[in-house]
Amino acid sequence: MRRHGKGTELRDQINKSKIRSLAYRLVSSSSEMLATGIEMKLVRFDSIDEAAIVASEDWDGSFYPWADIPRWKAKDPKGFDLALWYDHELCGLCYATPRRSRLTIKIILLEGKPDSDHPLKGLIAPLALLAVDFYARLLGCKEIAIQQPEPGAIEYYRALGFQLDSSGRLVISVGDS
Secondary structure: OOOOOOOHHHHHHHHHHHHHHHHHHHHHOOHHHHHHOOOHHHEEEEOOOHHHHHHHOOOOOOOOOHHHHHHHHHHOOOOEEEEEEEOOEEEEEEEEEOOOOOOEEEEEEEEEOOOOOOOOOOOHHHHHHHHHHHHHHHHOOOEEEEOOOOHHHHHHHHHOOOEEOOOOOEEEEOOOO
């Protein structure tokens, strides 16, 4: 079990930053991303900070509590937050946490900017899933679960590799994403 105390919070923040950087490096050099024509030098994997929260407030049709994320992060040192930017445009947000589990990390919130033409349209979930998968590996988790998926999104998650387990949870094994 990891110690909590001096330096733990800083270490956790550094590890999360390294995970975001690793995910960016992997996708920025992937042939699939290069084939999309997206200018990868404009893509950023950041934490959910005040700028991301302010930008999300302009999302028409968003109903997730993104403004609560700083409070969640303060209470949940293992929580993982991700803001996906394209240049100065916020395109997606994700919050995941193992919540006292050593086996499962749950994606609590995941949302792409609700408009039809942002530059990362159709890529938010795969990009977030990649970063969450790397973080899950760091923590030693074995699976990723979607907490309370929107009914209309279940087939989309299944297309990404998630399966309903025997208890009805939507899960994917770490390393399969």
